Amino acid sequence: EAEVAQSPRYKITEKSQAVAFWCDPISGHATLYWYRQILGQGPELLVQFQDESVVDDSQLPKDRFSAERLKGVDSTLKIQPAELGDSAMYLCASSLGQAGGTTQYFGPGTRLLVL
Amino acid sequence: KNQVEQSPQSLIILEGKNCTLQCNYTVSPFSNLRWYKQDTGRGPVSLTIMTFSENTKSNRRYTATLDADTKQSSLHITASQLSDSASYICVVNRDDNNNDMRFGAGTRLTVKP
Numbered sequence: 001e002a003e004v005a006q007s008p009r010y011k012i013t014e015k016s017q018a019v020a021f022w023c024d025p026i027s028g029h030a031t032l033y034w035y036r037q038i039l040g041q042g043p044e045l046l047v048q049f050q051d052e053s054v055v056d057d058s059q060l061p062k063d064r065f066s067a068e069r070l071k072g073v074d075s076t077l078k079i080q081p082a083e084l085g086d087s088a089m090y091l092c093a094s095s096l097g098q099a100g101g102t103t104q105y106f107g108p109g110t111r112l113l114v115l
Numbered sequence: 116k117n118q119v120e121q122s123p124q125s126l127i128i129l130e131g132k133n134c135t136l137q138c139n140y141t142v143s144p145f146s147n148l149r150w151y152k153q154d155t156g157r158g159p160v161s162l163t164i165m166t167f168s169e170n171t172k173s174n175r176r177y178t179a180t181l182d183a184d185t186k187q188s189s190l191h192i193t194a195s196q197l198s199d200s201a202s203y204i205c206v207v208n209r210d211d212n213n214n215d216m217r218f219g220a221g222t223r224l225t226v227k228p
């Protein structure tokens with residue numbers, strides 16, 4: 001069964017450093033999402049792409065976070081500079097489209113620890 | 116204030132027992148409600164999706180109910196197994212697109228032998 005791939009699975013960095021996460025959605029999925037999940041809480045949407053276009057990035061801290069999906073397939077989420085409060089699980093999800101009944105498939109996540 | 120509240124925050128049960136997880140929401144408008152299972156260190160996996168007109172839906176040992184009038188949903192797990200140990204997240208979609216989804220904080224279920 002096709003899965004959403006993410007790498008790395010774990011990342012430890014020091015504050016003020018730059019980090020990048022990669023996501024490869026399920027083939028054919030036009031919609032891609034990046035979520036941040038703090039331990040013990042539900043995921044919160046950071047950015048949503050439809051193909052290569054950003055649909056929603058209203059919750060993305062744009063002073064330090066950036067996301068791109070240049071060819072409408074895989075995507076990169078970057079944090080620069082990282083802060084202590086960025087420690088969290090970063091989840092990528094994809095779906096065939098944006099329709100409300102469309103299932104989102106989540107990747108395994110990248111666990112980030114900022115020291 | 117989170118518009119999707121889940122209870123209990125955590126739950127420990129013995130293998131073979133049943134349990135019920137609650138989700139109350141104040142999200143409006145409402146399009147659909149999903150229950151996700153999230154194993155430790157993994158991404159969430161969809162269990163069920165319910166629209167406004169659906170009252171109950173089953174998926175193997177999981178049965179979800181929805182009362183759109185009182186804005187409450189429950190997830191009932193029957194004959195629990197050790198592999199059911201996970202976080203269960205309730206997600207409410209406000210519109211017909213996946214553009215406005217509100218996540219609950221989840222219920223952490225531990226099934227002990």
